[in-house]
Amino acid sequence: KAGVTQTPRYLIKTRGQQVTLSCSPISGHRSVSWYQQTPGQGLQFLFEYFSETQRNKGNFPGRFSGRQFSNSRSEMNVSTLELGDSALYLCASSPRTGNNEKLFFGSGTQLSVL
Amino acid sequence: QKEVEQNSGPLSVPEGAIASLNCTYSDRGSQSFFWYRQYSGKSPELIMSIYSNGDKEDGRFTAQLNKASQYVSLLIRDSQPSDSATYLCAVNGPGGTASKLTFGTGTRLQVTL
Numbered sequence: 001k002a003g004v005t006q007t008p009r010y011l012i013k014t015r016g017q018q019v020t021l022s023c024s025p026i027s028g029h030r031s032v033s034w035y036q037q038t039p040g041q042g043l044q045f046l047f048e049y050f051s052e053t054q055r056n057k058g059n060f061p062g063r064f065s066g067r068q069f070s071n072s073r074s075e076m077n078v079s080t081l082e083l084g085d086s087a088l089y090l091c092a093s094s095p096r097t098g099n100n101e102k103l104f105f106g107s108g109t110q111l112s113v114l
Numbered sequence: 115q116k117e118v119e120q121n122s123g124p125l126s127v128p129e130g131a132i133a134s135l136n137c138t139y140s141d142r143g144s145q146s147f148f149w150y151r152q153y154s155g156k157s158p159e160l161i162m163s164i165y166s167n168g169d170k171e172d173g174r175f176t177a178q179l180n181k182a183s184q185y186v187s188l189l190i191r192d193s194q195p196s197d198s199a200t201y202l203c204a205v206n207g208p209g210g211t212a213s214k215l216t217f218g219t220g221t222r223l224q225v226t227l
Contacts, residue, residue, distance in 0.1 A: 043217035
């Protein structure tokens with residue numbers, strides 16, 4: 001079974017631009033969540049989607065948004081990029097949504113904002 | 115006070131020794147606790163989950179949970195150089211789903227020959 005696939009692997013953007021990242025969950029997994037990882041803050045929760053609905057949202061500005069499609073694939077978008085948005089963006093999937101679900105992470109998209 | 119705290123390390127242990135990694139959390143209502151391992155340049159990988167007080171063993175790994183003291187620990191027996199990685203403690207709170215985890219910043223473990 002293929003793992004969580006994220007594309008692209010690397011991105012370089014300049015301030016003010018916008019970016020879209022893509023995530024394909026493990027086959028059969030319906031929950032997709034997104035995390036931002038930086039050296040200073042560690043892993044921080046962005047949002048979770050289940051059955052095309054946003055179930056949870058972290059403490060990030062509205063410039064960060066996402067969506068999920070009927071095939072469970074998900075995209076996240078960051079508009080008006082800032083230097084501080086440079087980070088590794090990780091997508092994780094699980095079969096369902098619930099307290100005891102285990103997350104499986106993709107390899108991430110490394111975003112650099114210049 | 116951070117919601118999930120870990121000593122950043124590095125924690126250095128000789129090969130074959132027991133590595134003990136600790137984590138404290140602030141939300142007394144937290145229900146699910148996870149340990150992830152992250153190799154440099156790689157994504158986090160789940161190695162243990164624990165939901166009730168006590169010990170849970172899986173091979174060389176033992177997770178320990180004490181909700182009264184609000185700490186969770188991970189023991190790695192017979193440490194191997196391949197265990198050298200950053201270990202992330204993650205917690206989810208009441209009302210949150212497993213996907214909305216709060217992570218500690220991780221403890222870097224170095225297993226020396």
